[in-house]
Amino acid sequence: MxxxxxxxxxxxxxxxxxxxxxxxxxxxxxxxxxxxxxxxxxxxxxxxxxxxxxxxxxxxxxxxxxxxxxxxxxxxxxxxxxxxxxxxxxxxxxxxxxxxxxxxxxxxxxxxxxxxxxxxxxxxxxxxxxxxxxxxxxxxxxxxxxxxxxxxxxxxxxxxxxxxxxxRQDLLSITAKRDEAQVFFELNSNKKTLLVLGGSLGARSINKLIENKLTYFAKEGIQVIWQCGKIYRDTYAGYCNDTVHVLPFISRMDLAYAAADVIISRAGASSVSELCIVGKPVLFIPSPNVAEDHQTKNAQAIVRDGAGLMLKEAELEDKFEEVFGEMITSISLQETLSKNIKHLAKxxxxxxxxxxxxxxxxxxxxx
Structure with missing residues (x-):
């Protein structure tokens, strides 16, 4: 020893x-x-x-x-x-x-x-x-x-x-956890599930986006697992209902990933690496408030390989529904994004x- x-x-x-x-x-x-x-x-x-x-x-x-x-x-x-x-x-x-x-x-x-x-x-x-x-x-x-x-x-x-x-090593077996995840988050198995991740500290612009699009998600029959960050807990807790699950922090990320059909995420390096393992379709919204704009560079590296989609914060108002709408409805796009992002996993x-x-x-x- x-x-x-x-x-x-x-x-x-x-x-x-x-x-x-x-x-x-x-x-x-x-x-x-x-x-x-x-x-x-x-x-x-x-x-x-x-x-x-x-x-x-x-x-x-x-x-x-x-x-x-x-x-x-x-x-x-x-x-x-x-x-x-x-x-x-x-x-x-x-x-x-x-x-x-x-x-x-x-x-x-x-x-x-x-x-x-x-x-x-x-x-x-x-x-x-x-x-x-x-x-x-x-x-x-x-x-x-x-x-x-x-x-x-x-x-x-x-x-x-x-x-x-x-x-996290528990992400390697999420496919087998789909049913457990739906029970854990009290989800409807007949609806598509969107997982929203703003990073460990939460993301103001992503939170504002989701708040503004809740009616759109409801109309499209999409249920949401929304990790808003601890400092935004009181701001968004009131939006919880049968199809919107607002959480300051997600303790079981393996189950959150297992439940998701599509994901909206920041592009911090750890998040990107996890999402490659998870292999679900992702729309990246990089934080512009980080050193050397490195999140945009992280996301661009994924997008170049046809393994993810990206919108800058300045584009959300004009382009979100068009880009997200195609991702949530196009089975062929979902399959392409999933296959390509898995190829990047280590x-x-x-x-x-x-x-x-x-x-x-x-x-x-x-x-």
Missing amino acids: HNYRFIISGGGTGGHIYPAIAIANELKNRYPESEILFVGAKGRMEMEKVPEAGYIIEGLWISGIQRSLSFKNLAFPFKVLASLWKARNILKRFRPDVAIGTGGYASGPLLKMAELKGIPCVLQEQNSYPGITNKWLANKASKICVAYDGLDRYFPANKIVKTGNPV PDATKEIVDQIEVLLKRQSLV
């Missing part, structure tokens, strides 16, 4: 947190005696989600730079220095064999200090356009696991391994990432 120590950092949104947890679960599965410590940003989502998954997490006093002029930016240099110092102390105390970063504020200071201490570092980049943190860390990283082609424009080509993004991504970590462990043992 190997008693390895792994330190993992990633957070801010579910797109960074869930891949980190998936990697930790696979490491624990292979090395039950290993110790795993997470490092996150104080006050962010990972400080809640990681302990829920059964892991210990320590928080750094770090945040991103505000894009607009803000007094908060004045504190940024102090936060970086404080976080680098704390990260150094955590590494000195924990002495990890490998450090793993999945992006987000906290992974910058932690992985930078790990690199300086000579600890092998693995980066996992979910997006087709990398975040600032991973670009900053790339030159000294040992391996960079990616989900899209063409990232040698941003990272050293000899370090890149295309593994795909980690996804169900073994988590295992392949951990295989790369094992390469580094073996290399370490030979030193």
Whole structure:
């Protein structure tokens, strides 16, 4: 039995947190005696989600730079220095064999200090356009696991391994869960089901769209599972009825995907990777409010392969009913989208990432 120590950092949104947890679960599965410590940003989502998954997490006093002029930016240099110092102390105390970063504020200071201490570092980049943190860390990283082609424009080509993004393993068997899903969500098996996903924090523009189209959906005989996000719970809870199921958060995503005939979704990297596994027709509505417009780039990569449809937020008012109407009524379009998006799936991504970590462990043992 190997008693390895792994330190993992990633957070801010579910797109960074869930891949980190998936990697930790696979490491624990292979090395039950290993110790795993997470490092996150104080006050962010990972400080809640990681302990829920059964892991210990320590928080750094770090945040991103505000894009607009803000007094908060004045504190940024102090936060970086404080976080680098704390990260150094955590590494000195924990002495990890490998450090793993999945992006987000906290992974910058932690992985930078790990690199300086000579600890092998693995980066996992979910997006087709990398975040600032991973670009900053790339030159000294040992391996960079990616989900899209063409990232040698941003990272050293000899370090890149295309593994795909980690996804929940319970999504691999959703076809067999259709009946269970319809009972779970109290759905009518004779109606088409639309699943609406706005990301882990919810999406204001998607919520407004669905609110405005409820009459249209009712007229077309479509029932809706609508994940509105926790901060929008009170705003939209009143729309619940027999055919509209409004949920701030979906705990059983496997059943939500199993129930869906078609899906409307943001285009965060983790969502896109999950939707490839799920293999249902998807209309992507990328968030325009993210760094370097990376969600649009993620969605475009799918659309180019004829594996999904996309509307920008600015197009929703004029084009939504036309584009969505064809997707929900055309069986041939649904079959084409499903077949093509499944071709892009990488169900073994988590295992392949951990295989790369094992390469580094073996290399370490030979030193």
